[in-house]
Amino acid sequence: MDPILHNGAMFSLAIVFLVVALLLSAFRILREYERGVIFLLGRFYKVKGPGLIIVIPIIQQIVRVDLRTVVMDVPTQDVISRDNVSVKVNAVIYFRVIDAQKAIINVEDYLQATSQLAQTTLRSVLGQHELDEMLANREMLNTDIQSILDTRTDGWGIKVSNVEIKHVDLNETMVRAIARQAEAERTRRAKVIHASGEMEASAKLVEAATKLAQEPNAILLRYLQTLTEIAGEKNSTILFPLPMDLLNGVLNKDKDESSKNSDKQN
Structure with missing residues (x-):
């Protein structure tokens, strides 16, 4: 009897332990x-x-x-832009679950699904833009990708709050081509600025020449001022042209004085 009672007590104890564990x-x-x-x-x-x-x-x-925000790194994607330039782009997306029921029932693995969708959307959106737009309008591209992802993941109970493109990597050939393009653009701007300066200078020179022509002695004074500036450079020898018409006033003055002296002597 004792073994039977002992076994019964052990069985009851096991049942109680099982019930407590379940509770x-x-x-x-x-x-x-x-x-x-x-x-x-x-x-x-x-x-x-x-x-x-x-x-x-x-x-x-x-x-x-x-329900916390998930920061997911989108692997580097090979993208061909609209102007047929091959680039490597990677990004990071920020999202969180706002509807737990949809995130579990409507999709098998919402993390994997969001990652794959982000990769395909990144290639699709960037492929519609040229390289210059990728480099200059990154904020616009971030907004476009975020809007598309947020719309497509709404049925999964996911809210995509932000997308950031981190790197746009070019091969060495394209880097050199872009450098040459930037150099040519700066050269063009320099030539345009130089031509504009020449045009403004010519207009001022015409205006100055008009004013100098109103007074014959003005051009002589300007010529002498130029000689003074040259002499200030301490050159040993200065060769300069002397137009004879500049001396007409001096020669005419000498002739007048000579004629006056001769008249007095007579």
């Missing part, structure tokens, strides 16, 4: 950023959390969902 396993604690998707006999029941929740063992199952 304890029914209590779950979800953190503030977690939600639990509850399935009752395989069918969706409700979303619970955060805090202390009860999940009935065996007939109910729980799937935890993290």
